[in-house]
Amino acid sequence: MIPHATCSRAVFAASLKAKRSQTFKAFYATIRGLRNPSPDPDETSVPEHDFVLSILRANPSLRDTRSYLASFGPRPQTPPVTAPADISLPPSQSTVQPPEQPIPASEHPKPSPIVASILNPVVRRTALVKIQGPFTDVQLDSITRGLVYLEKLGLVSVIVVENDDLPRGELDERAAIIEETMRVVTSLEKHGARARPVVGAVVRLGPKPCDDERLPDDGIALPEAHTVPSDLIPIRSALRAGEIPVISPFAMDSFCRSIRIDANDIIAGLARGMVEAAAKDNSKRGDERDDTSEDVDLTPLRLMIINREGGVPSYARSGYPHLLINLVSEYSHIHDTFHQPWHHSHPTALSNLSLARTCLAYMPPTSSAVMVSHRSSSSLIANLITNKPAVSSSLPHALLQGNRKLTPHTPTLLRRGLPIQVLRNVSDIDRTKLNALLEQSFKKTLEQDRFYGRLEKTLDYVILAGDYAGAAIVTKEPCPGLEAPITYLDKFAVLPSHQGDGTVDFLWVALHDESYGLGLPFSANPNGGKGGKGEGQDLVWRSRADNPVNKWYFERSSGHLRMGSWVLFWCDAEKRLEIEKGRRGSSGLSHVEDWEEGRLVKWADVVFKIPGSWRK
Template sequence: MTGLIGGAMRLSPSSGSRRALHTSVRRRISSGGRAFGEAQKRQVELERQRDLILTVLEAQPSARDSRFYLRNFDPASRPARSEQPVPDAPPSQSSRGAETPAFPVFDPETPTTAFSRTIPTNAQSADLSLAAALGISSPSTASGTVTAYKGKTAFADELLSAPASRHTALVKVQGPFTDRQLESIAEGMVYLKKLGLVSIIVMDNERWNGEEERICAMGGLTDADRRERVVHLREEMKRETIRFSDMLEASGGAARPLLEGVLCVKGAAFEDTWTPIASTSARPYEEGAATDLFVDSLSGIRNAVRQGEIPVIPPIALDASCFSLCVSANDAVRAIASGLADAEKRTGLRYEADARLQNDVDLTPLRLMVINREGGPPSHARGGDPHLSINLESEFDYISKTFNWHDTHPTALSNLALIRDCLADLPRTASAVIVSHRSPRSLIANLITNKPAHSPSLAHDLLPRRNIQHQPTIIRRGLPIRVSRSMDDLDEDKLAHVLEESFGKTLNREPYYDRLRRDLDFCIIAGDYQAVAIVTNERLHDPETGQPLVNPETGEEEEAIAYLDKFAVLPQLQGDGTVDFLWGALRDESWGLGLLDALNPNVGGLGGQGIPRDLVWRSRSNNPVNKWYFDRSTGFFKIPPPPSSKVGFALFWCEANRVDEYERGKKEGREVRTTPEKLKEWAPVIGKIPSCWK
């Protein structure tokens, strides 16, 4: 102590010594400030990791979700491309285990497949895991400890490991947004990047379209005035791009603003385009909306994705005179989607001839996203709430014709048309999502599960009402759906193929088709027989004559039972939403017929006109698909096994919505059958339906 005091006292008389002391103190304070700043940064990063973990857990990924996500997004633990063994040939359908469902009903938890391209990644990028949140340093220890916490779903740690590959999503951020709203969107984009999906972002602002129209409508402006206004709008676009890039950086993600050089206008000079290129898409939801934009170079986007950076692009394009034009963000997204999808063929273009750029990054977008203030397109069936899922092939025209929310959702149709055009250029496995800025983190759930927030095949009454107006809309290319009511309209070979592939059994064609010719009610066909739903009219028949039995009291034939005879989907279509679309069409043709939300546009359908009927079907008691049925049926009833089998059946039914008829029958004194009475009629009829398999 004396030495310290003496040392201090010896320094005090000298001004030079005082300056040295002050310098030393400042250095210590500065060093302490840096240490405090580093600690604060670590704390912020830890909070972000915990927030990401909670967001993933809120998505409630099942074991199947996790396995598909890890398989498709190549986690960091996966060996390098050159080290990976050649995969074995896929097993044949006949080798499927006994636990395979009798037919592959779409599991809404199953995501689509993705492209697989591995590239080197930064070692620091693999830092996100549950081990960090739990304070575990050893990877081996972390794995064991995390497994103990996770129980049966032992995938959370892998979900949060940074993938070794870079997949891309094309995102349109459609403002205007406040700083807080834009920060929330930026956090969502950074989280997606940490989970392996690098967003290629195109900025948009509803004010920009209004400014473009105002410039076009102004009369008496000289060329210089028009050019000055376009320059002002262009600078605003660049500022917004840099603003969002800064927010991405502040949220922990590397961003690269690509202000110019990505897009070009086909042979246009400034004086030929007084209106920005939006004029080519004045009514974008109509057929024939063309665009004059194309991608001039992908090198900036490719380099950014390779480095793990998020490209941010304003809707600006160069014309023939190298003047920067303000263009429609929708047209920019269309052009970029087409360019990215065609990237493998662009090696001969300028800046794309470098062979090193060809095989390290797959630029084909896996997802297309629109983040706006409106949310998804409203649905009549959901009382104005957003669609949960849209099948573009069968629903686009109907939605466009019946849309009446132009005031509250002015860009819904143009965004839907944008997605239709982009998905047409992308692989069928690609999907799109439209989401409100209020729920950007739902994009994480969509990435992991690739399913809507709630299955659209569930009854609307079972869906929660909380925050439903901000739930995302999942959009797929889908398949056209048509309804046939005669065997003469069906291709028997294709029908047999889809049934045998789906069930993994051999169809006894002749007796089965004979029964369909006699009892077929309707058959719903998705695409070119990729999926079918067959409904028959079932009655008890005289074993000698084969004619329907007559009610001895009334002398008339018994009312036929609508029986779901087959519900089949090709295995390769599982996960793309086909089953939900098929189930919706089945509902609209049977127990939901006549309801306001059953006005479906399917070719050959009843269009909502008619009397609803109870739909009945059976399934073996040990069928794993029964859980899916439990959620969608009105009820079920166990049927004892037949003498030749040890396994019984579960009889499911969806009861027609005839509340008005029931109440009217009670008032008029007419007898209205109750469910137990119906079961007594259904069980013997359904139990005698013969098997159609060899």
């Protein structure tokens, strides 16, 4: 097999070499054309990229496209009335183009169906955007170009302008803020968008009158500002006219004066007010909706915080940003692990984190927030289409450390998220809910007596996301010849309604922290388990060879072994790998360590004898 593979590589290399000379010059010219000779990357002016290329760089999957179309695509239409059977054309005639409509001699190639579907949004949605300057003209152009691209995809920005270098109380602060607002408007129009400055107050300072009657039960503070329906008239008017509203951070106080307040309070008040206004619009409109209407759905689909410092720094990534944050589970933990130097390098990270938490509490569960540096504004397109972080947070830690996409300016994606808990006794499991989760996820009927009978003997723990929205079931399987039993991932399941909303990554990160990641500092996450304390264990599982999820498993496992119609996966205990690597120093690890010798055979002998859990 090896000589054949070597020969194949040689043939492939030869074919590439034949074309390399004629393609290199064009490739170099393309790259050179995308560069600016300015040595400061912060001041680099990015040329106008092809819009379709920006979408392709997002690399949307079929699931991503379906999710995008669910928000921006046409609503299902009534199927056309079919002709009676006695007058229908034969199949051979019905598929032939009539002669009076000849096929053109030359046609432009049709774009990819995925790209074509994304390029034709029907329903327009809104995003709340905080532009947190100050920014140079070049930086602002980069930001507004990204926002104009989003508008072409159907996401219209409602922008609130902030400038951290303009202290409050200055004599000319109002004029300075209005000037910043007009800079954003001018930059948007430069890139072909229509924008409207809104320099009047769109929120009212203080709590909403009805807030006195109820208090939040989730610990989230109520917004410091609120709106009434008439306050949103300038925003509605701009959206209906096809314009992007650009709002100055002014609010009306109890004396009916327009005063400058923190942009975060403006955005939080707008998030709540726009969601409530959209709910009233939908109740008046009823279930019927005209896709050709000029109205824009006021419900914010995204919260985008564009600043100079980027996302929230993480202790687990040596100060590089968090990739994906589960606000329900991680909010307090992030505050507790926020290092003192970050208060100077990322002075607004925690306040923006609080803003995201407040806004997402009112926005739909499918909504997300993104904190991004102005240097990564192009990533907003990928976030809109995929609604995923730039790099998956559930990838192996070693792979994340060496990933070129992970930089100080990598965006942080934030979701409302779900609570994570760990159960260690079968008696604590709600069998009805777990049955529903497993059967909906696997689309099979569970053999309950056999399944729970086995768990009674072998269960190690169950990690739950939310109210049985997802679960990872781990067992201890005795293995002859090994001192410790095998840590076996028996089931990993997420409800279809939660696939694509971050639950899969939240669940796998918790699984990592409780198994092969134990004992390392970055595993001390608030997952309701051991808090990172303990000895890591190799995690082993099996999957059908034709399982479409295997691609996801390949990226997260240390290795795999194909055995007939099955694939054996495993994740090595990371702490042991770190110890071995330290012992060997610069020589690194060998291909097969002494402690690895023969373990695959022993694992396979046990794992493939585990009885199935489904009815045949």
